[in-house]
Amino acid sequence: MKGLRLFALIASFILIVSLACSFGNVSTPQPDSPSESPVATPEKQSGSGGISNLDNVKNAVVQIEAVGTFIDPQFGLVVNGAGRGSGFIIDPSGIAVTNNHVVTGAATLKVWIDGEQRSARVLGASECADLAVIKIDGADFQYLNWYDGQISTGMEVFSAGFPLGEPQFTLTKGIISKEKADGQTDWSSIDYVLSHDATINPGNSGGPLISSDGQVVGVNYRSRPDFNQYFAIDPKTSQSIVAELQDGKDVQSIGINGVAVVAEDGSLSGIWVSSVKSGSAADKAGVKAGDILYQMEGLVLATDGTMKDYCDILRSHNSSDTLSLTVIRYATYEILEGQLNGRTLEATGYFGDASTGSTGSSGSTGGSASGQEYFTEEFDSDPQWNYFLTSGDEEKVSVTFDDSLMIFNLDALSIYAYYIYEAFDYRDVRIDLRAENRGKNNNNISLVCRASDAEGWYEFSTEGGGLWYLYAVVPGSDGRLRYNTIDSGGVKALRQGKETNEFTMICNSNEITLGVNGVEIKKVKENKFSLRDGFVGFNISSLNVTPIVVEVDWFQVSEP
Known part of the structure; x- marks a missing residue:
């Protein structure tokens, strides 16, 4: 999908599933419908030890309250917000397991065991596995053992924890309905x-899924109550990660409490950062709560609405590796680029109504195309090039020629109008265009090289809000065009608003050089798509505003 429509994103986040954690006011809420009745439990055993029966599970299950300041993608800044989840003790020294989303970024942690309040601290967390290990003050605790038998469909299980932020311990009964859910x-x-x-x-987040003999079958972390589906992380996955977290290591983490977000039309995606762990790689790089992690190692994140791409990158690298990072900071209208474990984030561009700095110019010469290989077309009249749309309603597009200007008037959203010169095939070529915005931001102006029906084309796309993209636009197996992002970033040299700008694209062998107003903004080596040769032209698009x-x-x- 082409273009970055930030305002559409902020207005239409898609949160794919609900977390099973209770945030906000920790006073007792009233559920919309009653849950299953709590299972009666006998008095606590004396002494410590691994629990081996269902009746005594409550002695090792804890309620956790995390207090901190965070920025929610739907509700904005929440100061000293409290959220409650569950957890369970796995060692008599007070080592307990819970979910990452329950504790990461919290300023303080409180734990209740059988009604008694204690302090706790985080030892380690895994963003991708949604697991965390905490150490509860004290010792000689009762604890749960991991289930080591075969887990099969139909197996009887019990969810233990403290739902809805309430202080009463609760058990609910069910069965394993699927052994390998997504x-x-x-x-x-x-x-x-x-x-x-x-x-x-x-409020059940981080609590255990228990076997009939009181052993941990999984760590509850997700719910789909409308479908009566609930999900837990299995013992094998949990134990391997918990072992590292218990030693004080973070696993598959950069130190954020984040959620994948995607615009309703799919035009923008990323990882929304609700909070940042002090001293983490994210914190040292300059990531802040309210940021959107847009790209990591050149890969656009969360395009499918999940954390998969983000986590695949972390799984493919060591925690100390240097990783490139592009961040959108909505609070200051900045686009920032930097590195994890390297350069701190710096503003490289702006979006929206923020002003930009650098300017520049390039010259042009007179003339007309008239079948020439190299020329300047000044549009004294219609040169009769190939005109087409890849998206939008043609009846909402007006193209006129007046006073040596080619004037595009787009009166609907998501129109991509192309004008392609097809008299020559070019491999190595330089193309320049000068255009003035006379309508609203946010428009989109693109240059195109090596265009062909069979292979597609390269497209240098610049939005009026200050973002640029280099695409390989190629046909998919179904014949539909796919806009594949090769690179992107921010451009300070762009004059925003009702201003005139000049755009440059040089396609030379496997290298593509991009410029705005005489300022080179990026030189990209492209070997993935390797488009060979084709036509040149340009594109004018509407994004999320009209006219x-x-x-x-x-x-x-x-010539290049």
Whole structure:
């Protein structure tokens, strides 16, 4: 999908599934419908030890309250917000397991064991596995053992925890309904998880899924109550990660509490950062709550609405590796680029109504195309090139020629109008265009090289809000065009608003050089798509506002 429509994103986040954690006011809420009645439990055993029966599970299950300041993608800044989840003790020293989304970014942690309040601290967390290990003050605790038998469909299980932020311990009963359910969500990325129907509610996050003999079958972390589906991380996955977290290591983490977000029309995606762990790689790079992690190592994140791409990158690297990062900071209208474990983030461009700095110019010469290989077209009249749309309603497009200008008037959203010169095939070529925005931001102006029906084309796309993209636009197996992002970033040299700008694209062998107003913004080596040769031209697009009015002054084709 072409273009970055930030305002559409902010207005229309898609949160794919609900977390099973209770945030906000921790006073007792009233559920919309009653959950299953709590299972009666006997008095606590004396002494410590591994629990081996269902009756005494409550002695090792804890309620956790995390307090901190975070920025929610739907509700904005939440100061000193409190959220409650569950957890369970796995060692008599007070080592307990819970979910990452329950504790990461919290300023303080409180834990209740059988009604008694204690302090706790985080030892380690995994963003991708949504697991965390905490150490509870004290010792000689009762604890749960991991289930080491065969987990199969139909197995009886019980969800233990403290749903809805209430202080009463609750058990609900169900069965394993699927042994390998999809574990990709908008806040974690696990290959497979357990699906069951032992009801969990907000506040159950991090609590154990228990066998009939009181052993841990999984860690509850996700719910789809409308479908009576609930999900837990299986013991094998949990134990391997918990072992590292218990040693004080973070696993598959950069130190954020984040959620994948995607615009309703799919035009923008990324990882929304709700909070940042102090001293983490994200914190040292300059990531802040409210940022959107847009790209990592050149890969656009969360295009499918999940954390999978983000987590695949972390799984493919060591925690100390240097990784490139592009961030959108909505609070200051900045686009920032930097590195994890390297350069701190710096503003490279702006979007929206923010002003930009650098300017520049390039010259043009007179003339007309008239079948020439190299020329400057000044649009004294219609040169009769190939005109087409790849998206939008043609009846909402007006193209006129007046006073040596080619004037595009787009009166609907998501129109991509192309004008292609097909008299020559070019491999190595430089193309320049000067155009003036006479309508609203946010328009989109693109240059195109090596265009062919069979292979597609390269497209250098610049939005009026200050973002640029280099695409390989290629036909898919179904014949539909796919806009594949090769690179992107921000451009300070762009004059925003009702201004005139000049755009440059040089396609030379496997290298593509991009420029705005005489300022080179990026030189990209492209070996993935390797488009060979083809036509040149340009594109004017509407994004999320209308009307779009763009006056093209001239288009120039020259040797690189």
